[in-house]
Amino acid sequence: xxxxxxxxxxxxxxxxxxxxxxxxxxxxxxxxxxxxxxxxxxxxxxxxxxxxxxxxxxxxxxxxxxxxxxxxxxxxxxxxxxxxxxxxxxxxxxxxxxxxxxxxxxxxxxxxxxxxxxxxxxxxxxxxxxxxxxxxxxxxxxxxxxxxxxxxxxxxxxxxxxxxxxxxxxxxxxxxxxxxxxxxxxxxxxxxxxxxxxxxxxxxxxxxxxxxxxxxxxxxxxxxxxxxxxxxxxxxxxxxxxxxxxxxxxxxxxxxxxxxxxxxxxxxxxxxxxxxxxxxxxxxxxxxxxxxxxxxxxxxxxxxxxxxxxxxxxxxxxxxxxxxxxxxxxxxxxxxxxxxx
Amino acid sequence: xxxxxxxxxxxxxxxxxxxxxxxxxxxxxxxxxxxxxxxxxxxxxxxxxxxxxxxxxxxxxxxxxxxxxxxxxxxxxxxxxxxxxxxxxxxxxxxxxxxxxxxxxxxxxxxxxxxxxxxxxxxxxxxxxxxxxxxxxxxxxxxxxxxxxxxxxxxxxxxxxxxxxxxxxxxxxxxxxxxxxxxxxxxxxxxxxxxxxxxxxxxxxxxxxxxxxxxxxxxxxxxxxxxxxxxxxxxxxxxxxx
Amino acid sequence: xxxxxxxxxxxxxxxxxxxxxxxxxxxxxxxxxxxxxxxxxxxxxxxxxxxxxxxxxxxxxxxxxxxxxxxxxxxxxxxxxxxxxxxxxxxxxxxxxxxxxxxxxxxxxxxxxxxxxxxxxxxxxxxxxxxxxxxxxxxxxxxxxxxxxxxxxxxxxxxxxxxxxxxxxxxxxxxxxxxxxxxxxxxxxxxxxxxxxxxxxxxxxxxxxxxxxxxxxxxxxxxxxxxxxxxxxxxxxxxxxxxxxxxxxxxxxxxxxxxxxxxxxxxxxxxxxxxxxxxxxxx
Numbered sequence: 001x002x003x004x005x006x007x008x009x010x011x012x013x014x015x016x017x018x019x020x021x022x023x024x025x026x027x028x029x030x031x032x033x034x035x036x037x038x039x040x041x042x043x044x045x046x047x048x049x050x051x052x053x054x055x056x057x058x059x060x061x062x063x064x065x066x067x068x069x070x071x072x073x074x075x076x077x078x079x080x081x082x083x084x085x086x087x088x089x090x091x092x093x094x095x096x097x098x099x100x101x102x103x104x105x106x107x108x109x110x111x112x113x114x115x116x117x118x119x120x121x122x123x124x125x126x127x128x129x130x131x132x133x134x135x136x137x138x139x140x141x142x143x144x145x146x147x148x149x150x151x152x153x154x155x156x157x158x159x160x161x162x163x164x165x166x167x168x169x170x171x172x173x174x175x176x177x178x179x180x181x182x183x184x185x186x187x188x189x190x191x192x193x194x195x196x197x198x199x200x201x202x203x204x205x206x207x208x209x210x211x212x213x214x215x216x217x218x219x220x221x222x223x224x225x226x227x228x229x230x231x232x233x234x235x236x237x238x239x240x241x242x243x244x245x246x247x248x249x250x251x252x253x254x255x256x257x258x259x260x261x262x263x264x265x266x267x268x269x270x271x272x273x274x275x276x277x278x279x280x281x282x283x284x285x286x287x288x289x290x291x292x293x294x295x296x297x298x299x300x301x302x303x304x305x306x307x308x309x310x311x312x313x314x315x316x317x318x319x320x321x322x323x324x325x326x327x328x329x330x331x332x333x334x335x336x337x338x339x340x341x
Numbered sequence: 342x343x344x345x346x347x348x349x350x351x352x353x354x355x356x357x358x359x360x361x362x363x364x365x366x367x368x369x370x371x372x373x374x375x376x377x378x379x380x381x382x383x384x385x386x387x388x389x390x391x392x393x394x395x396x397x398x399x400x401x402x403x404x405x406x407x408x409x410x411x412x413x414x415x416x417x418x419x420x421x422x423x424x425x426x427x428x429x430x431x432x433x434x435x436x437x438x439x440x441x442x443x444x445x446x447x448x449x450x451x452x453x454x455x456x457x458x459x460x461x462x463x464x465x466x467x468x469x470x471x472x473x474x475x476x477x478x479x480x481x482x483x484x485x486x487x488x489x490x491x492x493x494x495x496x497x498x499x500x501x502x503x504x505x506x507x508x509x510x511x512x513x514x515x516x517x518x519x520x521x522x523x524x525x526x527x528x529x530x531x532x533x534x535x536x537x538x539x540x541x542x543x544x545x546x547x548x549x550x551x552x553x554x555x556x557x558x559x560x561x562x563x564x565x566x567x568x569x570x571x572x573x574x575x576x577x578x579x580x581x582x583x
Numbered sequence: 584x585x586x587x588x589x590x591x592x593x594x595x596x597x598x599x600x601x602x603x604x605x606x607x608x609x610x611x612x613x614x615x616x617x618x619x620x621x622x623x624x625x626x627x628x629x630x631x632x633x634x635x636x637x638x639x640x641x642x643x644x645x646x647x648x649x650x651x652x653x654x655x656x657x658x659x660x661x662x663x664x665x666x667x668x669x670x671x672x673x674x675x676x677x678x679x680x681x682x683x684x685x686x687x688x689x690x691x692x693x694x695x696x697x698x699x700x701x702x703x704x705x706x707x708x709x710x711x712x713x714x715x716x717x718x719x720x721x722x723x724x725x726x727x728x729x730x731x732x733x734x735x736x737x738x739x740x741x742x743x744x745x746x747x748x749x750x751x752x753x754x755x756x757x758x759x760x761x762x763x764x765x766x767x768x769x770x771x772x773x774x775x776x777x778x779x780x781x782x783x784x785x786x787x788x789x790x791x792x793x794x795x796x797x798x799x800x801x802x803x804x805x806x807x808x809x810x811x812x813x814x815x816x817x818x819x820x821x822x823x824x825x826x827x828x829x830x831x832x833x834x835x836x837x838x839x840x841x842x843x844x845x846x847x848x849x850x851x852x853x854x855x856x857x858x859x860x861x862x863x864x865x866x
Contacts, residue, residue, distance in 0.1 A: 083813050087636065103813070110815040112636055151801055152813065177719070177806075179711035179799035190715045401756040419756030421749040429771045429848045438767075442759055470848040483753070490757055 041244035042073040043095040045231075048082050051274035052201060053285040054121055054229055055098075056266040057293055057300070061255025063269035070254070072247035076273070089114050089234045095241065096233050096248060101226045102154045102320065105312055108330050109321040113235040115332040118249050118301035118340075119227035123292050124218040125200055126155070126228060128162060130193035131186060132212035139216055140168035148178040148191035155196045157318040158223055165222025187211055198228075200292070204284035224310040227303060242335055250337045253300040260290045299340040303331045349379035349414070351494060351526040352400060357409035358551075359395060369395045370406065371551025375528075377494075377543075379414075382520070382527040384537035386572060387547030388581045393530040396552065397496045400528065415493025415526070418486075422499045425483040426471040432482050433458065433467035439490030450489075457485040460522075461515055477508035481515060488519065495527045501536065513539055538569045546575040555579055639818040648822035654807070659826050661803040662792050665720070666830060669727025670788040674781060677732045681739025681777075686765075691740075702733050706791065710798040723795045723803070730791025731784035738780025742773025775849065778842040785834035793827060804830075 051059055058076065061067045067074050077094075079085055085097035086107045096117070104116055130136040134145060139162045149155050160170035178185040182194040183202050187209060197203070199215050206213050219225040231252075233245060259266035263286050270277055270286075294300045308327030315321050333341050354375035360366040369392040377383045385393050398404040401417045418439070426435045436454035441447065458467055461481040471479055480500055487495055501509045513536065520527070531537050537544050538560060546556035556575040560568045621641050628640035635643060648655060680698070684691040706726055713722035746769050754768055796805030804823045811819035843850070 087815070090634075091637065106813075107815050110636060112634075112815060149801075151799075151806065151809065153810065175801075176714075177799055177801045178714055181711035181715065184711075185715055188715060398752070403752065403755055416758065417756055419753050421753050424747045424749045425753040427750065427768065427771065429774070429846065438754070439757055442757055442763065472848065492757075496756065 040068075040071050040073050041241070041247050042075065043241075043244050043248045045074050045076045045248070046079050046085050046088060046094045046097040047076055048079075048085065048098040048100075048229065050078050050276065051076070051270055052277065053270070053282065053289040054125070054198075054201070055273075056259040056270060056286060056290060057120070057252050057256030059255075059269040059273040060259040060266050061251040063272050064255065064258060064265065066255045066258065067248070067251035070247050070251040072244070072251045074248050074251065086112060086114050086232065089232055089237070092234050092236055095237050095244065096231050098229055099232050100154075100228065101230055101308070101311060102315060104230060104232055105308075105315055105325050105327070105330055106321055109323050109325040114232050115235055115238060116227075116230040116232050116303060116330060117238065117245060117332050117335050118231040118252070119303045120229040120231055120252075120301070121289075121293060122227050122295045122302070124223065124226060124228050125198040126158065126196065126218055127199040127203070128159065128193055128195045128216040128218075128221075129186065129197050129199070129203060129206070130214045130216070131189065132214045134192040136193060136214060139163050139166035139221060142193060143168050143172040144174070145192035146174045146176050148182055148185040148194040148196075149175050150179060150182060150196040151177045152196065154315075154320055157315075157320055158218055159195045161223050161314075161318070162216060162218065162221040186213075200288040201285055204288055205278070205281040208281050208284065224314050225307060226311045227307075230303070231301075238332060238335070245335045246337075249301060249335055253337045253340060256293050256300045260294060263287065263290060266290065301336055302340040303333055303336075305331060305333075350376055351379045351414045352377035352383075352528065353410075353412040354396075354400065355410045355412075357396075357399060357406040357411060359399065359404065359406045361395070368551040370399070370553075372409070372553045374554055375545065377526055377528060379526050380524045381542040382529055382540055383543045383545065384529045384531055384541035385545045385547055386531055386534060386537045387552070387576075388549050389532060392550050392552035393547060394498050397498050397528065397530060400494075401496055413494060417494040417496055418490045418492040419496045419498065420480075420483050420487055420500045423476070423479070423503045425486070426479055428471050430470075431467060432463065432469050432471065432474065435471065436467075436482060436485045436489055439486045442490075453489055454485070457489045458482070460488065460519065461485045475508075477504050477512060480504065480512060484515065484519065488523065493525055495525045497527060497529045499530055499532065502532070509533075509536070516540065534569050534572050537572070538565045544568060544572055546572055546579070548579050549581060636815050636817045639821055643818050644821045644825065647816075647818035648825065651819055651822065654819075655804075655822060655826055658802060658804050658807040658823070659830070661800075662789075662796065662805065662827070663830060665723045665727050665792040665795070665803065666788050666834060668724045669792060670731060670785055670834065672724060672728040673730075673732040673735055673784050673788060676728065677735025677780070677784070678739050678777065680732075681736050681743060682770075684736070685740050685743035685769075698733065698736060701729060706730060706794045707798050710795045713795075714799040719800060723792060723800060726795035727788045727791035730794070731787035734780040734783035734787065735777070736780075738776045738778075738783075739773060742776030743769050745776065746772045774846060775842075778838065778846070781842075782835060782838050785838045786831050789827060789831045789834060 045058070047055060047058075055076075058074070062074055062076070079088075082099075083103075085094070085099050086103065088094040089097045089099075090107075090112050098120060099116075101116070104114065107114055128139065128142075128147070130142070136142060136145065142163055147159060149159070156175065159173065159175070163170045163173055176185075176191055178191065178194075182197045183206060185191045186194050186197075186206065199217060203213060203215055231249070238245065259269075263283070266286055267282060270282065271279065295302065305328035308331055310327070312321070312325050312327035312330070316324060352375060354373055357370050357373045358368065359370040360368045373396060375383070375396075385396070387393055395404065397419060399406055399411055400413060401419050402413070426432070427438070430438070433451055433454045436457055437447070437450035440450040440453055445453070455467055458464060461484050463478060463481055463485065466474065466478065471482070474482065480503075483500070501512045504512065517540070529537070529540060541560060544558045544560060545554050546558075547553070548555045555578075556572070558568050558571055563571060625641045628638070639647070680694065684694055706729065709729075710722070710726055713725060716722075717725070750772075751764060751768060754764055759767075792803065793805035793808070796803035797809050800806045804827050807823045808820050811817070811823065
């Protein structure tokens with residue numbers, strides 16, 4: 001008898017533990033509906049990493065009071081695991097998240113209800129960074145060499161595309177998974193090149209360290225141009241809190257412009273947001289990043305549907321998504337500031 | 342059977358002192374004198390913790406005295422109160438250990454072990470592990486090992502202290518029967534006066550620590566009962582027994 | 584030669600040592616309980632229908648696991664290899680270090696701080712560095728071993744230091760040398776405790792392998808967890824976790840089996856003397 005009672009207790013506990021987990025799956029109901037705009041709309045924004053030069057526009061908007069003037073209270077956070085950003089957005093745990101265009105398309109192919117609402121960085125930052133002292137002058141020279149990778153499938157596809165574009169055979173390129181220590185691997189000379197590092201963040205730092213590097217930009221080597229960093233939101237959040245998102249994006253767009261015009265202001269804002277930021281290479285990183293934050297057409301945060309379609313097709317061709325997914329359907333430009341649509 | 346002259350002195354302990362420990366050192370043996378005649382059983386009786394076990398360790402050569410001298414004519418074997426057998430070996434292999442140590446080949450050692458087991462009444466239990474045996478059987482096994490090791494001197498440290506009265510009686514019979522065949526020199530430490538009087542030729546009374554001998558009685562001289570009374574009186578005089 | 588009066592034990596039945604009766608009742612409860620939880624999980628999932636990429640139902644996980652079984656096996660092989668080799672390395676090195684520490688107090692004082700330091704280094708940070716400096720398989724094995732060596736050392740030292748003093752006394756009085764006692768008394772006596780450490784190490788080596796793969800490998804169930812999570816293939820992630828659990832259980836069972844085989848004296852049976860009317864008296 002006691003045995004059964006104990007088992008029953010365990011069953012009850014088990015159900016109690018599992019039910020909340022199951023419940024989190026059922027739709028991220030946001031408590032708000034489209035109401036009359038409040039004076040200040042608060043949004044949570046999950047970054048992709050610790051605040052760095054890529055986030056100059058965001059942090060400038062927050063620290064310089066631009067967001068406040070626009071009636072937007074943006075709270076940023078750094079995730080322990082960036083891959084959870086999109087699921088957090090889909091369930092409404094975070095209003096806005098920063099993610100990568102390829103990752104967004106993969107999520108949408110899986111039916112996860114998220115959309116890109118702005119392009120934070122409208123060009124690829126990912127690049128193949130090779131040691132200049134290994135005799136690599138074109139990507140074809142990577143044949144027989146070792147390229148350090150972080151283990152992300154899209155990086156491997158990008159590498160293959162670049163090598164093929166230069167007339168090389170991708171299967172002759174050796175890859176080595178080095179996890180997150182891409183730059184240390186290159187500095188130590190354990191690999192001849194890396195992919196997954198950013199030409200605006202890692203390269204200035206490597207140059208400062210005195211490592212001779214040769215950079216192959218992706219869009220110049222056969223990869224369709226894509227937005228490296230995008231701001232995404234769950235479809236439910238877009239439907240229920242459009243004003244909040246609109247104001248936040250307006251603030252970020254303005255902040256980006258301010259940052260571009262005042263690098264020192266941007267620098268100060270980033271240091272305030274992330275006291276641990278590496279101050280040494282920061283100025284050089286900002287000098288590389290700020291010019292590309294606003295595309296040539298002057299429309300900050302804007303997204304190009306045609307570009308997204310091309311990216312989606314490239315991903316399908318390279319097996320990164322198993323089904324056809326619409327690029328244009330993955331973005332929502334309705335919440336962008338007037339001048340950026 | 343080995344023949345020994347009754348006047349042979351096998352163990353001579355002369356004013357042995359020993360302190361153990363560090364902080365502060367405790368004097369355990371405070372000038373112990375002991376003479377054991379070959380083939381005889383010398384019992385040492387005294388209160389618990391007075392250093393009797395330490396004295397056996399000294400005689401066995403496991404400890405060196407700080408001063409005084411120890412002479413032992415022959416090799417020793419020691420039988421503690423309990424846990425003398427290795428739990429991971431069968432009874433037979435435990436008993437054989439004594440011979441294996443001196444390089445006897447395994448097969449022969451095992452055969453000898455079986456013979457000794459029969460001698461102590463444990464025929465057929467050679468394949469058992471110690472945990473499957475009762476306390477009395479384990480001590481008999483230890484006795485068999487001591488027999489097999491064929492030592493001239495046996496040091497028995499309260500060997501039957503962990504056993505109940507009935508089993509203890511049986512063990513006394515076993516020990517006496519074995520002794521009739523082999524005649525080693527035995528030093529028996531015990532806190533049981535009846536046991537001492539029943540088994541020993543000579544009874545020594547030990548004082549509380551630092552230990553020294555306060556009385557020495559040859560059982561044959563006084564007779565069993567009178568010896569027991571004298572031992573009790575000596576213990577009382579030392580402030581031990583009630 | 585007159586034989587000693589034989590005192591026959593009352594129970595003459597042959598011992599039943601060596602055959603542990605399986606208590607089927609306990610086994611049933613052990614299986615039924617997790618099964619019940621799985622059923623509740625499935626039922627809740629069917630009612631609430633959470634998104635597959637948040638919390639898949641057990642049926643979905645099983646189905647997906649079966650569909651991608653080739654992929655699972657491809658990665659599982661790697662993890663099993665790393666786990667087994669890592670465990671073996673930890674067992675050997677751990678035992679050796681334990682022997683060293685138990686034998687020499689100075690060695691103990693010198694080694695213990697370093698051993699503890701090795702345990703406080705976060706493996707997640709160490710993994711990428713190791714992969715830089717040695718071939719990937721070796722790095723993974725080292726990580727698995729690092730994670731599982733500590734219990735072996737602690738248990739080994741404990742076992743070697745815990746030899747019964749009375750036993751040592753008796754054996755040494757018979758003239759056994761220090762070397763003999765180490766090999767024939769201390770070491771066998773330490774085995775039960777050592778096996779406790781080995782059982783812990785068996786499970787920890789799985790964890791170590793996964794952590795290493797998660798961070799710095801392209802193959803293995805840990806890597807599969809990362810890859811599938813990045814692709815939002817949550818059922819695959821769960822399937823990988825299930826396989827990992829099975830590997831952990833298998834490792835634990837194997838070590839327990841090894842213990843059962845090598846320590847026959849621990850298989851408790853009935854005592855022939857157990858029906859004797861007398862009981863042992865402790866002083």
